[in-house]
Amino acid sequence: MLEILDLHVWRGERHVLRGLALRLPEGQALQLLWPNGAGKTSLLRAVAGLLPLESGRILWQGEDVAADREAFSADLAFLGHELALKGDLTAAENLVYSVSLRQRIGRADVMAALDEVGLSRRADTPVRQMSAGQQRRVALARLGLWRARLWLLDEPAANLDPAGQRQVVAALERHLATGGCALISTHQPLALQPALTRLWQQPGEPA
Amino acid sequence: MTTRASPLYAARNILRRDLTLAFRRPGEWLQPVAFFFIVTLLFPLALDPELAHLRRLAPAALWVAALLSSVLAVDFLFREDGRDGTLEQFALSGQPFAWLLLAKTVAHWLLTGLPLTLATPFAALALGAPASSVPGVLAALLLGSISLSLLGAIGAGLTLGLRRGGALLSLLVLPLAVPTLIFGARATELAIQGEPATGPMYLLAALAALGVTLAPLAAAAAVRISLE
Numbered sequence A: 001m002l003e004i005l006d007l008h009v010w011r012g013e014r015h016v017l018r019g020l021a022l023r024l025p026e027g028q029a030l031q032l033l034w035p036n037g038a039g040k041t042s043l044l045r046a047v048a049g050l051l052p053l054e055s056g057r058i059l060w061q062g063e064d065v066a067a068d069r070e071a072f073s074a075d076l077a078f079l080g081h082e083l084a085l086k087g088d089l090t091a092a093e094n095l096v097y098s099v100s101l102r103q104r105i106g107r108a109d110v111m112a113a114l115d116e117v118g119l120s121r122r123a124d125t126p127v128r129q130m131s132a133g134q135q136r137r138v139a140l141a142r143l144g145l146w147r148a149r150l151w152l153l154d155e156p157a158a159n160l161d162p163a164g165q166r167q168v169v170a171a172l173e174r175h176l177a178t179g180g181c182a183l184i185s186t187h188q189p190l191a192l193q194p195a196l197t198r199l200w201q202q203p204g205e206p207a
Numbered sequence B: 001m002t003t004r005a006s007p008l009y010a011a012r013n014i015l016r017r018d019l020t021l022a023f024r025r026p027g028e029w030l031q032p033v034a035f036f037f038i039v040t041l042l043f044p045l046a047l048d049p050e051l052a053h054l055r056r057l058a059p060a061a062l063w064v065a066a067l068l069s070s071v072l073a074v075d076f077l078f079r080e081d082g083r084d085g086t087l088e089q090f091a092l093s094g095q096p097f098a099w100l101l102l103a104k105t106v107a108h109w110l111l112t113g114l115p116l117t118l119a120t121p122f123a124a125l126a127l128g129a130p131a132s133s134v135p136g137v138l139a140a141l142l143l144g145s146i147s148l149s150l151l152g153a154i155g156a157g158l159t160l161g162l163r164r165g166g167a168l169l170s171l172l173v174l175p176l177a178v179p180t181l182i183f184g185a186r187a188t189e190l191a192i193q194g195e196p197a198t199g200p201m202y203l204l205a206a207l208a209a210l211g212v213t214l215a216p217l218a219a220a221a222a223v224r225i226s227l228e
Helices: A041-046 A069-075 A091-099 A107-116 A132-146 A161-179 B007-024 B027-046 B053-074 B079-083 B086-093 B097-126 B131-158 B166-176 B178-193 B198-227
Strands: A003-012 A014-024 A028-032 A056-061 A076-079 A150-154 A181-185 A195-198
Touching: A014 A028, A014 A041, A014 A107, A028 B086, A041 A076, A041 A150, A041 B053, A041 B131, A091 A107, A091 A132, A091 B007, A107 A132, A132 A161, A132 B079, A161 A181, A195 B097, B007 B097, B027 B053, B027 B097, B053 B131, B053 B166, B053 B178, B079 B086, B079 B198, B086 B097, B086 B198, B097 B131, B097 B198, B131 B166, B131 B178, B166 B198
Parallel strands: A028 A181, A028 A195, A076 A150, A150 A181
Antiparallel strands: A003 A014, A003 A056
């Protein structure tokens, strides 16, 4: 379970998050539908540890994440605006190299993950030659391979066609079914089963 | 069940990835070596071609060219990985961040520092150094280029967030490289004169050891600030 208590974050001169609090239990996804500039990305980056907190606490499984950053990092997967894919490497190479930072991985795992997002026939295509949507799908395949318990997703369905969006939803539902949780920033609510998800419209309201 | 990657496994994969990428785009890392060659070969053209004069100037020419070429090279050490989100993923991998950046710096040294070192004997001979000085010149450049890559990593980390960091990078790194320049040029000078260069060589080695232990920590702190 992820818990955030009275979080304040500044971006330069702007006080972006003012006393934000939320609880995200296992098997649940919280979708942030805040308007542009309300701090969705800042919240995700602050939880990931990429932005410093002015004050407040972030608890993961009841423990303050500041106590052991590296253990918390190993439990989370962050998908930001930048996909961290190398255009000169093939889809399979990209997955091998980025997943191997965290865990041992073989080609068979990579091919299975690419198959799930419908890219098994393009495994050996350089990512540079893929469309923006296909690149997103490669990043989605990586998300599944990481086996992290907390997903932080920034606009996961951007650039995706309806089939790609269904793959995002399917990947999320698999993740939630195995006891994971997800914090998602999005403009279009993802069509997850209502029991699995909550929508958060405005940062001022309670989650 | 998945097995967590050891830091060594992660570092090895970073090394392999960076070398693979470099061999698909050789232009980027051949530039600094070519630059080094051209700068050193400009000296005989600009000076009077008397061998004794050239030989006296050879250490200075070699080291100033090596310094400039390594600053040129280090500009692309973190830039692309910073822009495309790879460094963010490094920071969030649960592995020691400084260690991963050290792996990147090692790959960078293999691609720029090592070719530079291997190019030096040719440049030194062109400047009139005797063939017997080649081992000494090689050793000095080998140790010096390690320090230069590591210092460059700190500068590259600090200027990562800037759109045009190139000029600032050289202003940051060149003063820090002064000790390496002094001992490196001195060692090279002694090697060319055929005298033992153990003293400055030890100091170069000490600088390199200091760099390996401390520079990754400083670079990691700098990159984290740039990622905010």
